[in-house]
Structures are given as C-alpha cells and as structure tokens.
Amino acid sequence: MFKISMTPRFGDIDGLRHVNNNVLGVWFETGRNDIFRFFTPNLxxxxxxxxxxxxxxxxxYLGQMFFDGDVEIRTYITKIGNSSFTIGHEAWQDNELKAKGLAVLVHFDFIEQKSVPIPDDIRTKLEEHLIDEADIGKL
Incomplete structure (x- = not known):
C-alpha cells in the first residue's frame, strides 16, 4: 500500500466549505504515481x-472533508488481470474514511493502439500491493 498526504488548498474548498468533489479525482491520481513508476520508471x-x-x-463519498486538516490518500491494488488491473483508493481525514474509489488501468501500447500483457516483473511488483477486497476500508 502507498500513502501520501494531501493538504487542502483554499481553492479546493467550495461554497459549502468542504473539499469539492472534483478534487478527489486529482488526489487519487496523485496517489497512483508510485504505480505509474512500475511501468515508466522515469515518469x-x-x-x-x-x-x-x-x-x-x-x-x-462517505463523509465531508474540510480545509482544516491534511487528507491521507491510501492506494493499493485490488485485482490483476492479463493486461488490466484495478487500483483501490481511500481518502482519510481525522482518522475517518471519507471517500473510497477504484480505477481500472490497462497496460497499453499507444503506437500499436492495443492492450498488451503486464510483464511478469511488473506483475510481481503489483502483487506486493494486492489487498483483499474484504479488507478495504479497514486498513
């Protein structure tokens, strides 16, 4: 599992005084950077x-997040297929799970415009971060 801390910016807050729902996608994408490095080490x-x-x-979205505290983004793998894999994300603030999500990515050859199998060495790295779905939200 990977963990990063995000500090809400003033611009991340909406008229209801909580972190806007659109910010979560950016934070979860940032949480995927370590996994991106498995495939493209120099990013x-x-x-x-x-x-x-x-x-x-x-x-x-399980609870509101606010400006006055950092948000911990937890990122892990929930499933590995032949050419695709699923990433799980969690957003925690004040020791409470505030949001969770999934992202499906495909190992893809942009020149040939087709999916390709995940290489064994990268599959091994992904497996090191594989979390059983029954444990999601309990980490």
Whole structure:
C-alpha cells in the first residue's frame, strides 16, 4: 500500500466549505504515481514511453472533508488481470474514511493502439500491493 498526504488548498474548498468533489479525482491520481513508476520508471510523459491508459474510475463519498486538516490518500491494488488491473483508493481525514474509489488501468501500447500483457516483473511488483477486497476500508 502507498500513502501520501494531501493538504487542502483554499481553492479546493467550495461554497459549502468542504473539499469539492472534483478534487478527489486529482488526489487519487496523485496517489497512483508510485504505480505509474512500475511501468515508466522515469515518469516520462513521452508518447512512446507511457504504458497505461485509464478506462474507468468510480468514487463513493462517505463523509465531508474540510480545509482544516491534511487528507491521507491510501492506494493499493485490488485485482490483476492479463493486461488490466484495478487500483483501490481511500481518502482519510481525522482518522475517518471519507471517500473510497477504484480505477481500472490497462497496460497499453499507444503506437500499436492495443492492450498488451503486464510483464511478469511488473506483475510481481503489483502483487506486493494486492489487498483483499474484504479488507478495504479497514486498513
């Protein structure tokens, strides 16, 4: 599991005085950076180097997050397929789970425009962060 801390910015807050729901997607994407490095160690954004494509995201908002405290983003793997894998995310503030979500990514060849199998060495790295779905929200 990977953990990062996000500090809400003034601009992240909406008229209801809580973290706006659109911010969560950005924070969860930031939480995926360590996983991106498995596929592209130098995080090059060159078309020829990038190896992943996002095909699905979903979020559940469980409680409001506010400006006055950091938010811990927890990121882990929930499923590994042949060319795709699912990433789980959690957002915690004040020791409470405030949001959770999933993102499905595909190992993708942008030149050939097709999915490709996840290499064994990367699969092994992903497996090190595999969390049983029954444990989600309890970590």
């Amino acid at each position: 090059s954004l060159d078309y020829e180097d990038w190896k992943l494509i996002l095909v699905r995201t979903e979020y559940d």
